[in-house]
Amino acid sequence: xxxxxxxxxxSDPTRRQILTLLxxxxxxxxxxxxxxxxxxxxxxxxxxxxKHASLIDDERRGQHIYYSLNTTVFHELMGWYFTFIDREEKx
Amino acid sequence: xxxxxxxxxxSDPTRRQILTLLxxxxxxxxxxxxxxxxxxxxxxxxxxxxKHASLIDDERRGQHIYYSLNTTVFHELMGWYFTFIDREEKx
DNA sequence: TAGATAGTTAGATATATTTCTAAATATCTA
DNA sequence: TAGATATTTAGAAATATATCTAACTATCTA
Numbered sequence: 619x620x621x622x623x624x625x626x627x628x629s630d631p632t633r634r635q636i637l638t639l640l641x642x643x644x645x646x647x648x649x650x651x652x653x654x655x656x657x658x659x660x661x662x663x664x665x666x667x668x669k670h671a672s673l674i675d676d677e678r679r680g681q682h683i684y685y686s687l688n689t690t691v692f693h694e695l696m697g698w699y700f701t702f703i704d705r706e707e708k709x
Numbered sequence: 710x711x712x713x714x715x716x717x718x719x720s721d722p723t724r725r726q727i728l729t730l731l732x733x734x735x736x737x738x739x740x741x742x743x744x745x746x747x748x749x750x751x752x753x754x755x756x757x758x759x760k761h762a763s764l765i766d767d768e769r770r771g772q773h774i775y776y777s778l779n780t781t782v783f784h785e786l787m788g789w790y791f792t793f794i795d796r797e798e799k800x
Numbered sequence: 801t802a803g804a805t806a807g808t809t810a811g812a813t814a815t816a817t818t819t820c821t822a823a824a825t826a827t828c829t830a
Numbered sequence: 831t832a833g834a835t836a837t838t839t840a841g842a843a844a845t846a847t848a849t850c851t852a853a854c855t856a857t858c859t860a
Contacts, residue, residue, distance in 0.1 A: 629720035693794045702783045
């Protein structure tokens with residue numbers, strides 16, 4: 619999965635806030651939605667984009683779907699940013 | 710300037726490539742534009758967005774405007790990402 | 801199996817973004 | 831100062847994105 623999707627996914631403030639919520643612990647779709655002033659289908663759409671970018675994982679347990687952070691891509695993104703910081707030391 | 714602008718600016722592949730070009734050295738608007746299959750006004754628009762997000766600086770020298778990286782916001786973004794990676798060590 | 805609860809999908813609409821062409825501004829040089 | 835070069839601004843068109851409501855799917859429980 620290209621970082622392209624991740625950069626796109628991270629460009630929306632709602633999606634970044636969802637990730638921030640998931641830093642603490644996994645949450646169900648409903649719990650996530652309850653944090654926002656937005657209808658559930660809209661939140662569901664954001665979750666889909668985050669999942670597509672591999673920034674989160676989902677797992678159904680009974681009636682609920684639990685979402686959790688997947689940090690693999692965060693590491694890759696850090697690597698990308700690091701190439702910009704890194705060059706300063708070479709000067 | 711909020712990181713919001715930076716995240717938005719970074720969501721476009723052309724803009725990320727402009728930043729990558731500027732890792733090597735400062736470049737004029739024309740030099741940057743010559744790397745893309747796109748008219749100059751479109752590149753100029755991307756430069757404006759990067760500048761607005763404080764990801765680059767510009768400086769006119771005679772007829773040319775030189776663009777260069779401004780790494781301050783890169784550091785701030787790294788900090789944001791780090792809060793996601795960091796929590797893994799706490800487990 | 802019917803009803804309730806959790807969540808997604810579909811489709812519409814409003815807004816934002818990307819790109820283009822044409823025109824304007826800034827600087828240099830003969 | 832006129833013409834050439836570098837770059838941006840303005841405005842239009844096409845595409846993408848975010849959000850909503852209505853309807854659908856999945857699971858649980860009485």
